[in-house]
Amino acid sequence: xxxxxxxxxxxxxxxxxxxxxxxxxxxxxxxxxxxxxxxxxxxxxxxxxxxxxxxxxxxxxxxxxxxxxxxxxxxxxxxxxxxxxxxxxxxxxxxxxxxxxxxxxxxxxxxxxxxxxxxxxxxxxxxxxxxxxxxxxxxxxxxxxxxxxxxxxxxxxxxxxxxxxxxxxxxxxxxxxxxxxxxxxxxxxxxxxxxxxxxxxxxxxxxxxxxxxxxxxxxxxxxxxxxxxxxxxxxxxxxxxxxxxxxxxxxxxxxxxxxxxxxxxxxxxxxxxxxxxxxxxxxxxxxxxxxxxxxxxxxxxxxxxxxxxxxxxxxxxxxxxxxxxxxxxxxxxxxxxxxxxxxxxxxxxxxxxxxxxxxxxxxxxxxxxxxxxxxxxxxxxxxxxxxxxxxxxxxxxxxxxxxxxxxxxxxxxxxxxxxxxxxxxxxxxxxxxxxxxxxxxxxxxxxxxxxxxxxxxxxxxxxxxxxxxxxxxxxxxxxxxxxxxxxxxxxxxxxxxxxxxxxxxxxxxxxxxxxxxxxx
Numbered sequence: 001x002x003x004x005x006x007x008x009x010x011x012x013x014x015x016x017x018x019x020x021x022x023x024x025x026x027x028x029x030x031x032x033x034x035x036x037x038x039x040x041x042x043x044x045x046x047x048x049x050x051x052x053x054x055x056x057x058x059x060x061x062x063x064x065x066x067x068x069x070x071x072x073x074x075x076x077x078x079x080x081x082x083x084x085x086x087x088x089x090x091x092x093x094x095x096x097x098x099x100x101x102x103x104x105x106x107x108x109x110x111x112x113x114x115x116x117x118x119x120x121x122x123x124x125x126x127x128x129x130x131x132x133x134x135x136x137x138x139x140x141x142x143x144x145x146x147x148x149x150x151x152x153x154x155x156x157x158x159x160x161x162x163x164x165x166x167x168x169x170x171x172x173x174x175x176x177x178x179x180x181x182x183x184x185x186x187x188x189x190x191x192x193x194x195x196x197x198x199x200x201x202x203x204x205x206x207x208x209x210x211x212x213x214x215x216x217x218x219x220x221x222x223x224x225x226x227x228x229x230x231x232x233x234x235x236x237x238x239x240x241x242x243x244x245x246x247x248x249x250x251x252x253x254x255x256x257x258x259x260x261x262x263x264x265x266x267x268x269x270x271x272x273x274x275x276x277x278x279x280x281x282x283x284x285x286x287x288x289x290x291x292x293x294x295x296x297x298x299x300x301x302x303x304x305x306x307x308x309x310x311x312x313x314x315x316x317x318x319x320x321x322x323x324x325x326x327x328x329x330x331x332x333x334x335x336x337x338x339x340x341x342x343x344x345x346x347x348x349x350x351x352x353x354x355x356x357x358x359x360x361x362x363x364x365x366x367x368x369x370x371x372x373x374x375x376x377x378x379x380x381x382x383x384x385x386x387x388x389x390x391x392x393x394x395x396x397x398x399x400x401x402x403x404x405x406x407x408x409x410x411x412x413x414x415x416x417x418x419x420x421x422x423x424x425x426x427x428x429x430x431x432x433x434x435x436x437x438x439x440x441x442x443x444x445x446x447x448x449x450x451x452x453x454x455x456x457x458x459x460x461x462x463x464x465x466x467x468x469x470x471x472x473x474x475x476x477x478x479x480x481x482x483x484x485x486x487x488x489x490x491x492x493x494x495x496x497x498x499x500x501x502x503x504x505x506x507x508x509x510x511x512x513x514x515x516x517x518x519x520x
Contacts (some may be wrong), residue, residue, distance in 0.1 A: 021109030030348025045081030053086030073130035210410025224491030232403025281312030
């Protein structure tokens, strides 16, 4: 009997000296988030804090922030042996947003917070005074928490603008650890305006004088999502026309807006002082940009310019001055529409579905084959420069547009081009035709027609077929070049409301492949 009483008391004392608390948060690697359960075990022993679970340096340092944050918030910190586990242990944990979940788990273990609050998830970095600070990339984590069905999502107050577009009552912005423990009410939510109807910041195509062929090329690019290369002398309007392309592309859908802002949240381009991105992004990186800046990577595995241009336009001015390894990397990304980054710190997959617009000069000085232009380059220099145009990336660009110099009459006496509103109506009409045509397919744009379906969707009238055959044999075109001509012609036919690709449509398309017949 005495032995049974002794055993019962021993078990009772063991449970009294052992406390466990749990809290939920999410890990994030790139765009993908996984549920992480923070477990805290407190028991008698030498005072120490152990943190486990495949952690980065900033997560390991969280114990140095959490302890003073709890004490300076007015709570007692246990002077015992504390083991903190972030499960699952095989998932890489990066970032400082685990601080709040760790602190909450400790406060649950010590009895300050009811353990029954299992439907909550916590994100936030703690400073030494117990205030909850802004964190990077909160939007994808909050969206994933909502998908999991959590009823209460606690986030830093400074991050609320990034998630306010979600308009969810489950999101609670808090400023300090005490706000959660004492359930301070009301929790202030600022009524941020997301600027959905933001004014046009890109200009209008009616601003461009002359250059009808150039403007028409941009209309075709927008209608069929065709990548484009512009070749012309300095000052001919290449950059001006490219910067106005977002004004004629169809508006973003709600899903597109979410995807874009997830990316911008990760790179910290959406915060309490900036509005959500609701217009097509237009990214124009400098030609000296490194491969990492373009593709992404770094210690935090951040997205690059190509992902920041997702669902928008990537404009590469002085195209041939970019690093060759960067241009070669773009080759596969254009086809896969995503970028896979694998580094020592982990791996991430970012979307990269953009419309590529590249621009360059016809020669080093910029005036080769230009009307009334004086070229100072030698034939050898021109050949060396133009040789860069013969690479696998150029072969994946649909439209090749020769831009002429603007003369006096075009600049001062010509009529204005169509407005962006008028051009957008034509683009939207062509998009509706494509949507109806490809309703049984996984794609909905002419530029995405696979090679095996070209013959089915790109019907040519007899005269047009003869012209295409002549062009293929004369210029020794590859099958890929031939397919691109047909895709462009299909888009032009849609704009002109032609069921079949007419002779005029095909000739128009051939005008936008002038490099196919280049000798130099």
